[in-house]
Amino acid sequence: AQSVTQLDSHVSVSEGTPVLLRCNYSSSYSPSLFWYVQHPNKGLQLLLKYTSAATLVKGINGFEAEFKKSETSFHLTKPSAHMSDAAEYFCVVSDPNTGNQFYFGTGTSLTVIP
Amino acid sequence: DAGVTQSPTHLIKTRGQQVTLRCSPKSGHDTVSWYQQALGQGPQFIFQYYEEEERQRGNFPDRFSGHQFPNYSSELNVNALLLGDSALYLCASSLRVSRRQRNTEAFFGQGTRLTVV
Numbered sequence: 001a002q003s004v005t006q007l008d009s010h011v012s013v014s015e016g017t018p019v020l021l022r023c024n025y026s027s028s029y030s031p032s033l034f035w036y037v038q039h040p041n042k043g044l045q046l047l048l049k050y051t052s053a054a055t056l057v058k059g060i061n062g063f064e065a066e067f068k069k070s071e072t073s074f075h076l077t078k079p080s081a082h083m084s085d086a087a088e089y090f091c092v093v094s095d096p097n098t099g100n101q102f103y104f105g106t107g108t109s110l111t112v113i114p
Numbered sequence: 115d116a117g118v119t120q121s122p123t124h125l126i127k128t129r130g131q132q133v134t135l136r137c138s139p140k141s142g143h144d145t146v147s148w149y150q151q152a153l154g155q156g157p158q159f160i161f162q163y164y165e166e167e168e169r170q171r172g173n174f175p176d177r178f179s180g181h182q183f184p185n186y187s188s189e190l191n192v193n194a195l196l197l198g199d200s201a202l203y204l205c206a207s208s209l210r211v212s213r214r215q216r217n218t219e220a221f222f223g224q225g226t227r228l229t230v231v
Binding site: 034036041042043044045102103105106 | 224
């Protein structure tokens with residue numbers, strides 16, 4: 001069975017400081033992993049995806065994530081937070097045996113303090 | 115490319131009524147999935163349609179049903195609405211891949227906000 005645990009429901013950082021949003025996954029197969037962002041009253045936008053190529057994945061807006069199989073983690077990072085990064089972030093896992101069915105984490109709300 | 119479009123954007127229904135939500139997938143995509151996102155929660159998978167058939171289903175009652183049309187657009191129907199059905203309903207489109215291929219990402223619409231009173 002697939003599942004995702006986002007370890008922090010809320011993260012608060014100052015503008016210009018690093019961002020770390022933590023995600024652990026459980027999968028019976030080699031998973032595909034994604035990070036999506038959701039701004040208020042908006043749909044979900046893909047930040048980045050891991051599909052068994054390079055373990056360090058670069059996404060949009062300066063975000064990146066590293067797939068660590070030994071730790072079953074896929075943490076999202078950004079070197080310097082911007083005010084526009086304030087949003088809800090979802091870690092997602094899927095595997096080929098279930099087609100494109102996504103399993104979402106409960107989300108991490110990121111606040112950026114000016 | 116219009117991306118994934120959903121209609122309506124907002125809807126208010128009375129308990130016991132029925133509702134139909136609509137989704138047009140991104141151009142070139144043949145698979146449509148529906149998700150329910152309750153307030154403060156992550157989206158939960160309802161079901162997925164491919165080639166006009168329901169292929170997978172999450173843990174939702176039979177009150178939730180759907181349809182996919184030959185042009186790949188889709189509808190989500192919910193009967194006998196309950197207060198607990200109030201949520202944001204998201205449609206996601208993707209390109210069907212074989213089990214040997216890696217998943218492609220899904221593109222999401224902006225959702226339909228359903229309020230049941």
